[in-house]
Every structure is written in C-alpha cells, then in structure tokens.
Amino acid sequence: MFHSQTEYRRRMTGGVGFRGSRDGLLIVLDDTEDFELVLEKLRERLNEAPQFFYGAEVTVDVGKREMSREDLLKMRMILSSEFGLRLLGIIDDHEGERSGGVMPFTGGGALQVNGGSRRKGRKGILTGETPNVTEMIGSMNSRKDEGLRFKGKTILCSGTCHDRMKTEDYAGGTTSVMSPATESAVIDGEDQAEGFGITGRDGFACERDVGGEASEGLRLRKGAPERTQRRQLLPKVEEMRRTLLLKKTLRSGQSVRYNGNVVVFGNVNPGAEVVATGDIIVAGSLKGVAHAGACGDESAIIAAFSLAPTQLRIAGFLARPPEAEVSRRNAAPGCPEMAKVKDGLIVIEACPGSFKEEGKSVWQRL
Amino acid sequence: MAETIVITSGKGGVGKTTSVANLGSALAMLGKKVAMVDADIGLRNLDLVMGLENRIVYDLVDVAEGYCKLRQALVRDKRVDGLFLLPAAQTRDKTAVSPDQMKSLCDELKEEFDYVLVDSPAGIEQGFRNAAAGADRAIVITTPELSAVRDADRVIALLESMEIYDHKLLINRIRPLMVKKGDMLDIDDVLEQLAIDLIGVIPEDEMIIVTTNRGEPAVLNNHSKAGQAYRNTARRIMGEEVPFLSLDVPEGLLTRLKRAMGFK
Numbered sequence: 027m028f029h030s031q032t033e034y035r036r037r038m039t040g041g042v043g044f045r046g047s048r049d050g051l052l053i054v055l056d057d058t059e060d061f062e063l064v065l066e067k068l069r070e071r072l073n074e075a076p077q078f079f080y081g082a083e084v085t086v087d088v089g090k091r092e093m094s095r096e097d098l099l100k101m102r103m104i105l106s107s108e109f110g111l112r113l114l115g116i117i118d119d120h121e122g123e124r125s126g127g128v129m130p131f132t133g134g135g136a137l138q139v140n141g142g143s144r145r146k147g148r149k150g151i152l153t154g155e156t157p158n159v160t161e162m163i164g165s166m167n168s169r170k171d172e173g174l175r176f177k178g179k180t181i182l183c184s185g186t187c188h189d190r191m192k193t194e195d196y197a198g199g200t201t202s203v204m205s206p207a208t209e210s211a212v213i214d215g216e217d218q219a220e221g222f223g224i225t226g227r228d229g230f231a232c233e234r235d236v237g238g239e240a241s242e243g244l245r246l247r248k249g250a251p252e253r254t255q256r257r258q259l260l261p262k263v264e265e266m267r268r269t270l271l272l273k274k275t276l277r278s279g280q281s282v283r284y285n286g287n288v289v290v291f292g293n294v295n296p297g298a299e300v301v302a303t304g305d306i307i308v309a310g311s312l313k314g315v316a317h318a319g320a321c322g323d324e325s326a327i328i329a330a331f332s333l334a335p336t337q338l339r340i341a342g343f344l345a346r347p348p349e350a351e352v353s354r355r356n357a358a359p360g361c362p363e364m365a366k367v368k369d370g371l372i373v374i375e376a377c378p379g380s381f382k383e384e385g386k387s388v389w390q391r392l
Numbered sequence: 393m394a395e396t397i398v399i400t401s402g403k404g405g406v407g408k409t410t411s412v413a414n415l416g417s418a419l420a421m422l423g424k425k426v427a428m429v430d431a432d433i434g435l436r437n438l439d440l441v442m443g444l445e446n447r448i449v450y451d452l453v454d455v456a457e458g459y460c461k462l463r464q465a466l467v468r469d470k471r472v473d474g475l476f477l478l479p480a481a482q483t484r485d486k487t488a489v490s491p492d493q494m495k496s497l498c499d500e501l502k503e504e505f506d507y508v509l510v511d512s513p514a515g516i517e518q519g520f521r522n523a524a525a526g527a528d529r530a531i532v533i534t535t536p537e538l539s540a541v542r543d544a545d546r547v548i549a550l551l552e553s554m555e556i557y558d559h560k561l562l563i564n565r566i567r568p569l570m571v572k573k574g575d576m577l578d579i580d581d582v583l584e585q586l587a588i589d590l591i592g593v594i595p596e597d598e599m600i601i602v603t604t605n606r607g608e609p610a611v612l613n614n615h616s617k618a619g620q621a622y623r624n625t626a627r628r629i630m631g632e633e634v635p636f637l638s639l640d641v642p643e644g645l646l647t648r649l650k651r652a653m654g655f656k
C-alpha cells in the first residue's frame with residue numbers, strides 16, 4: 027500500500043494529508059520538511075473546518091521523523107488543545123527496534139489500533155509497547171508531574187490583543203493550566219498571562235467568515251465518508267463542545283475567541299468582544315459585542331443577566347438593538363434574556379425559567 | 393480632485409476626534425462625499441462621537457489585512473447623506489497596519505470620495521505616521537495652551553519631514569473671556585509661535601460635550617457656536633474665503649487675526 031512512503035507523503039497537499047478510516051481520522055504528516063512548518067500547515071488545514079474536526083478521534087502518522095518530546099508536545103497541543111481532537115495514537119516508520127510504532131496517547135485507554143493487519147505495508151506494527159515513547163507520553167499526560175503545563179490554548183486571541191494583554195493588562199501573571207479537551211477549562215483573571223498562546227487570526231480562521239465555512243466542512247466530509255458514519259455514534263457536536271469559564275470582566279479592547287462555549291462570570295464592557303463557535307453566556311451585563319456560533323451554527327444562543335450589547339452576532343446574522351431600546355437597556359439591568367435566531371432574524375426573549383413574561387423583541391438587522 | 397486630510401495634534405485630548413466628526417459632517421452637508429477614517433487603532437472613538445458604534449461590522453484592520461472589502465467596512469452615517477465612517481479596530485493596536493497599507497487605503501477611498509478625513513492618535517509615534525501616510529494635507533489642532541502649542545510645533549516638523557507641506561492650524565477651545573482677561577494665549581500668540589496658516593478657530597462650547605455624549609456632531613445643531621465655527625472651517629477647507637467669527641473679543645484681535653491671515 028505505501029511502498030514508497032516518502033513519495034506518498036510528498037504527494038500530499040502541503041505536507042499534511044487526511045484520510046478517513048474506521049478508527050477515525052488518520053493524519054499523515056510530511057517527514058522531510060521542518061517540523062514547525064508542518065505543524066503550521068496542520069493548523070491551517072484544521073482551521074479550514076475546526077467545527078468538523080472538533081471531537082474527532084485521530085491517529086497521526088509521522089513517518090520517518092524522529093519526534094522529540096518537544097515535537098510531541100507541540101503537536102499534541104495543536105490537536106487537542108487548539109482543535110479539540112482526540113489523539114488516539116501516533117504511527118511512525120522507524121527501522122530497527124522501534125520500527126513502526128503506535129503509541130498510546132490517551133491517559134487510561136491504551137490504544138487499540140488493531141491496524142496491524144490493515145496497515146500491511148508497515149514493518150512490525152506495535153501497539154504501544156515502545157517503552158521510551160510510552161514513558162515519555164505518560165509523563166505528558168500527568169499534568170501534576172514536574173509542573174508540565176500547557177499554556178492555555180483555549181483562549182484564542184488576535185495577535186495584538188495578545189501583546190496588549192501581556193504587556194499592559196496581565197503583566198506578571200502565571201501560566202495557565204490547560205485542561206484536557208474533554209473537560210472545561212477554567213481561567214481566571216490572574217491565571218492567564220501566557221494564556222494567549224496563539225497569535226494572529228490563524229487560531230480561529232472561521233471568525234465572522236460565516237457561510238463559507240459550512241461548505242468547507244462538507245468538502246472535507248466528502249473526503250472521509252466512513253467518518254460521517256462513525257460520527258452518528260458520537261454525541262452531537264453541540265453536546266461535546268468545550269466550555270471556557272472566564273472569571274473576569276472583559277474591558278474595552280479585550281477580545282476572547284474560543285472554539286466552544288464561553289461563560290463570562292463578569293461583565294463584557296463596550297468595546298470588548300467575545301467570539302465563540304458555541305453559545306455565549308454572560309453572568310453579568312453584556313454591553314460589548316458577542317458572536318455566538320461563529321463557525322455557522324445558527325442554533326447557538328447568547329444569554330446574559332443583562333443584555334445590552336452594542337451588537338449581537340449569531341452565525342451569519344448580525345443585529346443591533348433598536349435605537350429606542352439602547353438607552354433603556356443601558357440604564358436598567360433588566361432580567362436575564364437570551365438571543366437566538368428565529369426565521370432568519372435575531373430575536374430576544376426571556377431566559378427559560380425566568381419570570382419575565384413580556385413578548386419577544388426582534389432586533390434590527392445590520 | 394479628491395483629497396486626503398489628516399487631522400492631527402501632538403497632544404491628546406485637544407479635539408481631533410471632535411473635529412473630524414464635525415468637519416466631516418459639515419463637508420457632507422455642503423454636498424461633498426466624505427469618508428472619515430479612524431486611524432486611532434485600539435482607542436477608537438470616532439464611531440462613538442458619530443453614534444455609529446453599533447453598526448460596525450468590519451474595521452480598518454480587516455480591510456488592511458484583506459479580510460473584507462473596503463466597501464463592506466464603510467459605515468453609512470445615519471443622518472447626513474454622503475458621509476461614511478471607516479472605523480478603527482478596537483481589539484488591535486497601532487502596529488496592525490503599515491503606512492503603505494494606509495496609503496493605498498486612502499487612495500482607494502479617494503476614488504470614491506471628495507474628502508477623506510483621517511483621525512489620528514495622539515503622539516508622534518508609529519500611529520501618527522500611519523495616519524499621515526496617505527495624506528495630501530494636514531490640519532494641526534491645538535488648544536491655546538503652551539504645552540499643546542509646543543506639541544503642535546513638533547508635529548508640524550514631522551509632517552514636513554514626511555513631505556506634507558500643506559498644513560493648516562485649527563485652534564480649538566478658545567475662551568474669549570479668558571483671552572480678554574489675558575489668562576489665555578490668544579490667537580496671535582499661537583500663530584506667532586507656529587508661523588502657520590490658520591484654518592479655523594473653534595470656541596469652547598458646552599454643546600460639544602452635550603452633543604458628543606448623544607453621538608451627534610455639533611454642526612447639526614444650529615445653536616452651537618462651535619458648530620457654526622466648524623461649518624465655516626469646512627468651507628475654508630473647500631477653498632472659500634470665510635471671515636472668522638467674532639468671538640466677542642475686543643476689536644483688536646479680529647483685525648490682528650485678519651492681518652495674520654493676509655486679509656486686509
């Protein structure tokens with residue numbers, strides 16, 4: 027099947043290839059180019075449809091590349107922390123002792139890539155017995171161990187925001203601990219100086235670019251038909267979303283971008299923005315801009331104790347409060363309300379369980 | 393014959409944003425097509441002063457980065473026809489655009505507008521250079537205070553080093569009574585220091601604060617003295633000769649002013 031691995035890898039677009047299989051997704055990485063470049067390409071490709079990849083189970087084929095501990099960490103961080111993929115294992119293609127290995131990655135569940143038979147072309151496929159590598163990964167998993175910390179890849183911020191926060195707002199803070207993709211990440215004010223690991227828009231390519239994204243996702247889906255089948259067994263994307271709990275007030279100029287839901291325990295001031303692929307809940311007053319379902323999920327909602335935003339965006343819908351309501355909303359804290367898309371319009375209604383019985387209001391389309 | 397005019401000062405808080413909003417509105421009310429560009433990235437507030445904050449979808453940085461088309465980012469003013477705002481990004485900083493990008497952006501705007509007014513950040517750093525990069529002319533704003541005048545002087549030198557020689561002075565927040573009592577620099581003092589042509593004198597006016605908080609420029613208000621002064625300034629920008637308003641100050645000043653301006 028892969029008699030010439032090198033050739034096969036080279037043929038792949040930009041050094042990163044995706045293949046659907048019964049075990050989930052196989053990502054094949056170029057093994058000749060500089061690893062940093064390969065990772066950058068990987069990130070680019072994943073960014074084409076972050077929502078599609080979120081929660082997917084992947085195995086990575088690194089070919090002949092000697093992976094250092096550092097390399098593994100970096101790769102893992104992109105896969106699980108940035109994009110919420112579940113890394114089942116890594117396949118390599120080394121000659122000799124550790125030739126062709128599949129390394130277990132997830133904490134408890136040792137990898138079951140019974141792919142030995144399927145990946146026939148490979149020499150000596152192992153199922154995670156490679157001691158060195160296993161040990162290495164083991165220590166990566168235990169986060170208590172030697173203070174191994176993942177910089178909080180959960181908040182994706184635009185580049186300059188990152189700089190601002192670092193120099194002005196959070197100088198002297200400490201590194202935040204990244205939770206595994208399946209848990210929720212909790213980051214509070216002091217804990218995030220280096221929490222903005224990603225600079226530039228690339229961390230979140232789908233931002234505002236609604237509509238186009240869905241078709242990208244479809245394109246990829248087509249390339250991996252088996253994947254679609256398997257997906258039905260998994261919980262729906264919305265249910266699997268990670269949630270970022272932010273215990274702080276977001277001030278003018280600050281921006282939080284997150285692939286998942288965002289809960290702000292504090293206010294979102296005018297001039298601040300929250301962009302999430304899932305829902306946004308503000309336990310405080312929302313006066314800035316909120317964009318839920320940023321990758322095109324029209325079922326996303328935005329809720330706040332006091333909903334007085336400059337503007338609301340859900341998927342590709344944009345709305346601002348009617349002029350007459352602006353001052354009233356800014357003045358009175360009101361009751362918890364939520365915004366959602368209904369028949370192509372953003373409507374505001376009372377939160378479920380709230381006492382408010384008033385009718386719905388439809389906000390002005392932009 | 394479109395023009396890009398950068399509105400700048402050295403010192404902050406002297407009225408750049410207020411002036412862009414008012415001059416932009418005034419020029420548009422005089423029938424010109426005007427684009428106001430907020431180049432104060434990271435500290436945008438031209439949109440607030442214009443009451444357009446909640447209509448912003450894309451901003452200047454999005455355009456510069458090719459993230460959207462210029463047309464998509466322009467916000468149409470809700471009151472005055474032919475007036476548009478290109479908002480600054482709030483969550484980025486000044487380094488997010490380069491002078492080259494600014495220049496090509498202004499040039500693109502000039503194809504469609506008669507006037508492109510650029511609001512610039514305070515200071516003489518990169519943000520100022522970016523804002524001025526695409527400018528054909530400059531209006532330097534100062535208040536009648538020594539420090540503001542000194543900073544204006546500095547800015548004029550910088551503009552000249554950027555080969556912007558067409559620069560005029562706008563003195564803002566003049567308080568005739570204080571000038572009269574000799575407690576404030578008068579227009580002559582300022583002009584003498586800066587040796588630069590005057591394009592407008594705007595009185596201190598409470599209406600500015602009132603209208604700014606409402607998100608509407610003072611020129612829309614017929615009772616505002618500052619609004620009147622801005623309207624006159626706009627006509628001077630268009631090349632008309634408009635006498636300076638009498639600011640209830642002694643005769644002498646007006647005549648001296650005229651002399652300074654070269655009117656007999």
Ligand SMILES: Nc1ncnc2c1ncn2[C@@H]1O[C@H](COP(=O)(O)OP(=O)(O)O)[C@@H](O)[C@H]1O
Nearest residue numbers: 404405406407408409410565595596597600601
């Ligand atoms: N002519 C004026 N009379 C009264 N207040 C003024 C006048 N011009 C400006 N202001 C006030 O001064 C403050 C700073 O003005 P602004 O235009 O924001 O300055 P800049 O953009 O140069 O920082 C604002 O609060 C504005 O309302």
Ligand SMILES: [Mg+2]
Nearest residue numbers: 408409432437
């Ligand atoms: Mg300003």
